Amino acid sequence: MTAQLDQVFGALANPTRRAILERLADGPATVHALAAPFTTQTLQSISKHIKVLEHAGLIRRERIAQTRPAVLAPEAWRDAHEWIERYQQSLEERYDRLETVLAETDQKQGEAT
Amino acid sequence: MTNETTLLVPADRPEVHIERRFDAPIERVFDAHVNAELIPRWWGPRRLTTRVDLLEPRHGGRWRFVQTDADGETYPFRGVYHLVDAPRRIIATFEFEDAPGAVQLSDFRFAVDGAGCRLTQTTVFLSVADRDGMVEAGMRDGMRESLDRLEELGAH
Numbered sequence: 300m301t302a303q304l305d306q307v308f309g310a311l312a313n314p315t316r317r318a319i320l321e322r323l324a325d326g327p328a329t330v331h332a333l334a335a336p337f338t339t340q341t342l343q344s345i346s347k348h349i350k351v352l353e354h355a356g357l358i359r360r361e362r363i364a365q366t367r368p369a370v371l372a373p374e375a376w377r378d379a380h381e382w383i384e385r386y387q388q389s390l391e392e393r394y395d396r397l398e399t400v401l402a403e404t405d406q407k408q409g410e411a412t
Numbered sequence: 413m414t415n416e417t418t419l420l421v422p423a424d425r426p427e428v429h430i431e432r433r434f435d436a437p438i439e440r441v442f443d444a445h446v447n448a449e450l451i452p453r454w455w456g457p458r459r460l461t462t463r464v465d466l467l468e469p470r471h472g473g474r475w476r477f478v479q480t481d482a483d484g485e486t487y488p489f490r491g492v493y494h495l496v497d498a499p500r501r502i503i504a505t506f507e508f509e510d511a512p513g514a515v516q517l518s519d520f521r522f523a524v525d526g527a528g529c530r531l532t533q534t535t536v537f538l539s540v541a542d543r544d545g546m547v548e549a550g551m552r553d554g555m556r557e558s559l560d561r562l563e564e565l566g567a568h
Contacts, residue, residue: 308544311423387419389457389553394417394432394531396454397444401436404450 303356307375310355315340316348320371323358327368421547426537428547431530438529442499442522445469451477457553460487469496475504491515506535514542 310316319333334345349369352358356375360367420429434441444450446469452462456479465488466476476490488509494517495503502520507513518535537543 304548305541305544308423308540312540313424317423383419383421383547386421386547386550387417389550390419390430390432391417392457392553393454394415394434396458397441398415398434398436400444400450400453401434401440404440404444405436 303375306355307357310351310357313348313351315345316352319345319348319352319369320357323369323371327361327370329366329368333369421543424540426540426543428533428535428543430533430535433525433528433530435528437527438522438524439499441529441531442502445502445520446496446498466490469493469502471495511545514538514545516542516546 311320315337318336322328322333322336330342330346330349333349334340334342337345349358353360353369356372358369359372361370415433415435418429418431422429444454446467448464448467451464451467455462455477460479460481463478463480464476465478466474468474470493473493473496474490475493476488479487479489481487490507490509491505493502493504495501500522502518504518504520506516506518514537516535516537518533521532523530523532537546
């Protein structure tokens with residue numbers, strides 16, 4: 300799971316790849332269609348980015364007639380989301396404890412005065 | 413009743429951003445961060461006990477907390493305070509002694525929010541890999557905590 304997540308976050312750490320993912324959030328697209336907005340990048344370069352995303356499991360290639368459009372792969376997103384959510388849970392726990400400590404010390408102060 | 417903790421983990425920068433509101437005045441939330449008696453009661457996950465070994469909340473002062481698990485295994489953390497401006501701000505480094513060099517720099521900002529206090533924390537790491545390692549350790553704690561809580565529910 301960890302190696303997969305490294306790939307996921309590595310794949311996300313690039314503006315072109317994030318732009319490609321944003322485009323794919325609207326629906327499947329071919330390599331040509333994905334490359335169109337990137338006027339300064341070659342088709343080969345875009346193709347390479349797509350391979351990185353595919354390798355990280357963030358997208359899949361479908362086969363429709365003669366074309367192989369890319370589509371988002373929701374399961375990889377779910378794993379990455381869970382990873383962050385679990386961490387958030389541990390923070391939540393810590394700060395809930397702090398909140399309890401604050402409430403308790405407040406009570407003590409109230410008794411003292 | 414509980415306040416939510418907001419967490420941002422940017423994919424392309426070695427940082428985390430954490431935000432949390434507390435129903436307590438800013439002075440007391442700040443104090444809980446620099447008070448050797450209070451820190452063991454909330455710093456870190458419940459399954460570990462925290463001992464304050466060193467706490468010098470001033471410019472250039474050091475801190476060292478040692479956590480111990482049920483098997484007696486110890487986990488020491490240390491750092492240096494770079495700014496302690498009560499009750500608004502703390503800037504400090506953080507390092508797990510068993511992983512020397514993976515230093516984090518945290519900026520804690522406390523702000524008045526109605527009758528309570530809003531704490532905003534920005535932590536920067538030396539690399540995205542360091543950051544992900546820390547988040548992953550936190551993730552394991554989160555999983556353990558929820559398992560503990562399930563167990564507690566089962567016990568009642």
